[in-house]
Amino acid sequence: MDQLTQVLIVEGKQDRKKLNKVLANEEEIICTFGTLSAYALDELIDEYMLFDRDVFIFTDTDDSGVKLRKLLNQELSHAENLFIDPKYRQVEDTPEYVIASILQAANFDVNLEYLKGSET
Template sequence: MDGERIVIVEGITDKKKLNKVLDEEIEIICTHGTLGIERMEEMILDHNLDDRTVYILVDEDDSGYKLRKQLTEELPHAEHIYIDKAFREVAATPEPELARALLSRHFNVKSIYLI
């Protein structure tokens, strides 16, 4: 994969949280929950996901597990970013914790969150 990186999250609050922590321009797309086959195919085609480096960052709850499984089946090359189960939701994860998770995948994060 030498395409541009892209992150898949569940909702708009997750996207806002990532944008707050990231110190680089990365395309972030929201699934708004699990996807039907048509929506999944549209997303893959619209964002050229088969030829890009894809990261999956979803909540650590039942709907997040279901979505992660679904995305993994369709995008086997995707890399996974995990948050601590204690926070359950990406949007509820403290910025320093999220920054560490993103750093582990070589994203640039704002130094203010590196405590």
């Protein structure tokens, strides 16, 4: 299997859907479906070979997202953290243009139409 070198880790399917909408290219996006146990995290790391890849953590700003980010950072110290403004609370509720800007700043190719948007 030809694996992409980068991987984004998000909490849920709606987060993945939002990122896929904004990204210009196919990227591997892993959903944790909430907080992981230590065992489940080890399995995830092994399955996706996360120690050998560029990992980006993109979780919500609520308690479960902060807890998950902390756990992931303990195991994946090389991971880069991507943050949304706490006013949005959840990745899936963050406007596309904001997501596009965050991803572009992390050197992901984004659909340029989303960089032009703004809140009205």
